[in-house]
Amino acid sequence: MEAVKAYELQLELQQVRELRKTLELKMKELDYAEGIITGAKSERKIYRSFSDLLVEITKEEAIEHIERTRLAYKREIERLRGKEREIMEKLSKLRV
Amino acid sequence: MEAVKAYELQLELQQVRELRKTLELKMKELDYAEGIITGAKSERKIYRSFSDLLVEITKEEAIEHIERTRLAYKREIERLRGKEREIMEKLSKLRV
Amino acid sequence: MEAVKAYELQLELQQVRELRKTLELKMKELDYAEGIITGAKSERKIYRSFSDLLVEITKEEAIEHIERTRLAYKREIERLRGKEREIMEKLSKLRV
Amino acid sequence: MEAVKAYELQLELQQVRELRKTLELKMKELDYAEGIITGAKSERKIYRSFSDLLVEITKEEAIEHIERTRLAYKREIERLRGKEREIMEKLSKLRV
Numbered sequence: 001m002e003a004v005k006a007y008e009l010q011l012e013l014q015q016v017r018e019l020r021k022t023l024e025l026k027m028k029e030l031d032y033a034e035g036i037i038t039g040a041k042s043e044r045k046i047y048r049s050f051s052d053l054l055v056e057i058t059k060e061e062a063i064e065h066i067e068r069t070r071l072a073y074k075r076e077i078e079r080l081r082g083k084e085r086e087i088m089e090k091l092s093k094l095r096v
Numbered sequence: 097m098e099a100v101k102a103y104e105l106q107l108e109l110q111q112v113r114e115l116r117k118t119l120e121l122k123m124k125e126l127d128y129a130e131g132i133i134t135g136a137k138s139e140r141k142i143y144r145s146f147s148d149l150l151v152e153i154t155k156e157e158a159i160e161h162i163e164r165t166r167l168a169y170k171r172e173i174e175r176l177r178g179k180e181r182e183i184m185e186k187l188s189k190l191r192v
Numbered sequence: 193m194e195a196v197k198a199y200e201l202q203l204e205l206q207q208v209r210e211l212r213k214t215l216e217l218k219m220k221e222l223d224y225a226e227g228i229i230t231g232a233k234s235e236r237k238i239y240r241s242f243s244d245l246l247v248e249i250t251k252e253e254a255i256e257h258i259e260r261t262r263l264a265y266k267r268e269i270e271r272l273r274g275k276e277r278e279i280m281e282k283l284s285k286l287r288v
Numbered sequence: 289m290e291a292v293k294a295y296e297l298q299l300e301l302q303q304v305r306e307l308r309k310t311l312e313l314k315m316k317e318l319d320y321a322e323g324i325i326t327g328a329k330s331e332r333k334i335y336r337s338f339s340d341l342l343v344e345i346t347k348e349e350a351i352e353h354i355e356r357t358r359l360a361y362k363r364e365i366e367r368l369r370g371k372e373r374e375i376m377e378k379l380s381k382l383r384v
Contacts, residue, residue: 147225
C-alpha cells in the first residue's frame with residue numbers, strides 16, 4: 001500500500017516539476033525576446049499568437065505583455081515550488 | 097472490479113475535462129485577439145496558421161474566422177460538459 | 193494472457209488512429225491554406241515555420257510545399273490505415 | 289522483478305529515442321531554413337518565436353541562431369545516444 005502511495009507521489013512530483021520547468025523556459029524566452037525588442041537595432045515588427053491567429057502588436061504592447069506574463073509565471077512557479085516541497089515531505093514521511 | 101471501473105471513469109473524466117479546458121483557453125485567446133483586431137489602433141497585419149504555413153489574412157477574414165471558430169468551440173464545450181455529467185453520474189452510482 | 197494481448201493491441205490501435213487523424217487534420221489545413229493562397233484576393237505574404245524560425249516564402253514555394261507535403265501525408269495515411277486493418281484482424285482472431 | 293526492470297528500461301529507452309528523434313527533426317528543419325535564408329532569392333523577412341511572441345530578426349541573426357542551436361542540438365543528441373547505449377547494455381545483461 002505504501003509503495004503504491006510513494007509511486008503516485010513520485011509521479012505527481014515529476015509532473016509538477018515538468019510543469020515548472022516549462023514555465024521557467026517560457027519565462028526565459030520572454031526575457032530573451034524583451035532583450036531583442038528593447039535592444040539597439042531599429043524597430044522590429046512583432047506579432048503575438050492567439051490560438052491559430054498572429055496579430056501584429058507594437059513594441060510597447062509587447063513589453064507590457066512580457067511584464068504581465070512574467071509576473072503571472074513567477075507566481076505560478078512559486079506555487080509549484082511549494083507543491084514540490086509538500087510532496088517531498090509526504091514522501092520522506094512515507095520512507096521513515 | 098468496481099475499483100477498476102471507477103478508476104477508468106476517473107481517468108476518462110480527467111481527459112474530457114482537460115480537453116474542455118484547452119478549448120476554453122483557445123476561445124479566450126480568440127476573444128482577446130478579436131478585441132485587439134477591432135480595437136482603436138490603426139490596421140494591424142494578421143496571419144493565420146495552417147499546419148506549418150502562415151498566410152496573411154484581412155481583418156474581415158480574421159473576424160469571420162473567430163466567429164465561426166467560437167461557435168464550433170461552444171458546441172464542443174457543451175458536448176464535453178454533457179459527457180462530464182454523464183461520467184460523474186456513473187461514478188456516483190458505482191459508489192452507492 | 194489473451195486479455196493483456198488484446199489490451200495492448202487496443203492501445204496500439206488507438207495510437208495509430210490518433211496519428212492518422214492528426215495527419216488528416218494537417219492535410220486539411222494545408223488544403224485550406226492552398227485555397228486561400230490561390231484564391232481571388234491580391235497577393236498575401238506567406239511564412240513557413242522551421243522549428244522556432246519563420247521564413248517568408250513566395251506563393252509558388254508555398255504551393256510546391258503543399259503539393260509535396262500532401263503526397264507524403266497521403267502515403268503515410270495509407271500506411272497507417274493498413275496498420276489499423278492489421279491490428280483489427282489480430283484483435284478479431286483473439287476474440288474468436 | 290527482472291521483467292518489471294526490463295519493462296522500465298524499455299520505456300526509458302523509448303522516451304530517450306523519441307527525444308533524440310525530435311531534436312534530429314528540429315535540426316533538419318533549421319538546416320532547411322538556413323538553405324532558404326542563404327539561397328539565391330532576394331532578402332526574405334524572418335521571425336523568431338519566443339513563447340507566444342514572434343520578433344523580426346535579420347538574416348545574420350537567424351544564421352547565428354541556427355549555428356548556435358545546431359551545436360547545442362548536436363551535443364544533446366550525442367548525450368542521448370550515449371544514454372541509449374547505456375540502457376541497451378543494462379537490458380542485454382538482464383536478458384543473459
